[in-house]
Amino acid sequence: MEPTVISPLKAADALKQAAAAEKRSAQAYRYQRFAPYLFLWGVIWVIGYGGSDLRPRIAGWLWLGLVVVALAASILIARAFADGRADARIRWRTAAFFVAVWAFFAATYAVMHPTTALQQGAFPPLVVAFAYAVLGLWTGPRLIIAGVALAALTLGGFFYLPQHFLLWEGFVGGGALILAGLWFRRV
Numbered sequence: 001m002e003p004t005v006i007s008p009l010k011a012a013d014a015l016k017q018a019a020a021a022e023k024r025s026a027q028a029y030r031y032q033r034f035a036p037y038l039f040l041w042g043v044i045w046v047i048g049y050g051g052s053d054l055r056p057r058i059a060g061w062l063w064l065g066l067v068v069v070a071l072a073a074s075i076l077i078a079r080a081f082a083d084g085r086a087d088a089r090i091r092w093r094t095a096a097f098f099v100a101v102w103a104f105f106a107a108t109y110a111v112m113h114p115t116t117a118l119q120q121g122a123f124p125p126l127v128v129a130f131a132y133a134v135l136g137l138w139t140g141p142r143l144i145i146a147g148v149a150l151a152a153l154t155l156g157g158f159f160y161l162p163q164h165f166l167l168w169e170g171f172v173g174g175g176a177l178i179l180a181g182l183w184f185r186r187v
Helices: 008-054 056-081 087-112 117-139 141-160 162-185
Strands: none
Touching: 008 056, 008 117, 008 141, 008 162, 056 087, 087 117, 117 141, 117 162, 141 162
């Protein structure tokens, strides 16, 4: 039996196909790891923004409670994906990430002094939209699309539905995150 000889052109093509399959597989894995966070934060936004519109006097306390719950849930999600050795490092990094994000929001509010609930409510989704778009440069185009959609929906509600912006952001912004989570799971 004679050995099969593969031409250099066919070998190069096979290597290209294998590299493309590896890239798609890694991208699908990253999307699936990101999906639970989108679900979680979508639900948090629906409750937080909807509750802030319906009960503005307790909005600060509502968001504080929701952020604490979401932080704990995010750590649990990170633990579910972590391997044994990286487990503590993942929990620490997840917690530090969320603390840094909320400290950034608090510092920005202290410096910029947004005066209306509309301004206060629009800033976090725009920062999150920006972060998704930037992360998408490394993760894949779906995250860029989710970021652009979130920014567009936020700005649309801010400029065209100011009297109902918080409800808009809760259901449309939170809903967009939940739908993106569904889309990311279906890879």
